[in-house]
Amino acid sequence: MNESAVARDVVVRVNGLVKRFGDFAAVDAVSFDIERGEIFGILGPNGSGKTTTIRMLCGLMEPSGGEASIAGADIAKNPELVKARIGYMSQSFGLYRDLTVDENLEFYAGVYELGAKKAGRVAWAKKEMRLEEIGGRLAGVLSGGQRQRLALACAMMHAPEVVFLDEPTAGVDPAARRLFWTIIRERAADGVTMIVTTHYMDEAERFDRLVFLSRGKRMALGTPAEVKAQFGEHLTLEDIFVQLQEKES
């Protein structure tokens, strides 16, 4: 993180964001900023509000309070502009299982109006996401790791500035997870801001910065080292996670 205010290039601003379902606040006045090209983590136990936060930031849910903007577009006032600037990979596999890998890519290329750039972008995505061998396979028969790479390809074909990945590595074997993280780092190196949720604690060290949520509230924010310091230097992130979960039950 760059501390000098001049050099900070903030692409995601979240200020006191709230989401209520009836009386229940699933996201409770959460604030954070994300800089361009960061790999930013949203961590927390089940039901802590990670998905709800991301959905609001993607224009899929209206916030009940607070404000946020993505690359200058206000999520409440201009959700459709937000949608054009981001990529999003939902927590459950959201692509068409009855279409092949190529057909899914073609579809999203059309939906994002890639026009003349289409062929080039599809080829780029297949190469970068390591999908070149399996273009003709139905998405429904892919392995967990292949599915997630296809979903990431569809979410990134239109070269968005900011990409949201909701638990991309859940239920994926260790080798596939490692490959997926390699791809995330490569994309961030291109200057794309990658926002990733997880509850695998061994992944926490991979983030440039992270926010810790529990019951919809922000418990910590900063680099992995800063978060550890905040809870006591002797604790691992795993310990903090377990502590927060115990406090909850």
Add this chain to the structure above:
Amino acid sequence: MNRERLHAMVRKEFVQMRRDPATLRLVLLVPLMQMLIFGYAIRTDVRNLPTVAFDQSRTQESRALVQRLTATGNFVLREQAESYEDAVHAVDAGRARAAFVIPESYARDLKRGRPTRVQVLVDASDPSSSASAIGAAQMVGQQLNVEIVQQRTGSNLSTGLPIDVRVRPLYNPALQSAVFVVPGIIGMILSNILIMLTSMSLARERETGTLEQLIVTPLARSEIMLGKIAPYVVVGYVQMTTILVAGHFIFDVPMRGPLLALYAVTFLFITANLGLGLWISTLGRTQTAVTQSAIFIMLPNVLLSGFMFPREAMPPLAQAFGALLPLTYYLQLVRAILLKGAGIAEIWPQALALAAFAVAFFTFATQRFHKTLE
């Protein structure tokens, strides 16, 4: 609306339909099967209505009359009744579908050259089977008349024709005939299958989780909606053509009016139903919930549109509800074109109504559909 996005959406829907053999079978075979079942059921019924005879005359002449009537193949004599009430009761109870009532004076009247009256009661609650039975009975009456009159050439015709076979249709005074019902099947099948398919298609995306990924893209709501219905327009035309051709060659349904006009107004009808299906699909979140709402529409479609019962005979409330169904107007249209040979000049009010439905339902659906998850 953007061409490239819409094209991607339409294409995806076509590929998905091709990959779903179960739905394809449903779409192609069900209309044909319903057509055949319906058509052949009409034929077998028509040929063999179980019949009760109340023959008070009990003479050679009266037995000859019964013989003539059963020889048409429309009636099969099942029992003899002892009284008029008996005969009517047999029809009421469903043991018989028709009754012959021959007066005690039948033979005597014939011999004396006096007019006599024979009654054929027909259970007309199944319009398709009763109509031809009624026709057959009237035909027999006329043939007998001609024969008797010929036998008595020279006698004074001013006394009128000797036998008056009176047909009293029970339960269905409007008397719909088979050719009248078969064109209705086109409308009924198109409407019900299209509503079912479109209403499921959006709910399926919601349930399988693909909708979340879809609505986070720049696709416009109207593009999603149009993409959803495009393949089903084709499906609708295939179904309609199947029934039309099968109905014409197997069941002699006439094609008197301009087919081009029929195909043109069918586009309005298909679109109206697809819009209705989409609208229904925005009312429920799961496929099960949506199916239930769809059935809620399909039932009035069968009962209130004039497909099975004449609308004129319905109470005002049922008529008013029926007027809200596109099928009601399409039935009038398709019957007018096929049976009466009507063209655009006669049918434009119904066509206009269908166009209004199409626009209205599509607008409702698009308005209700939001690109959010709430």
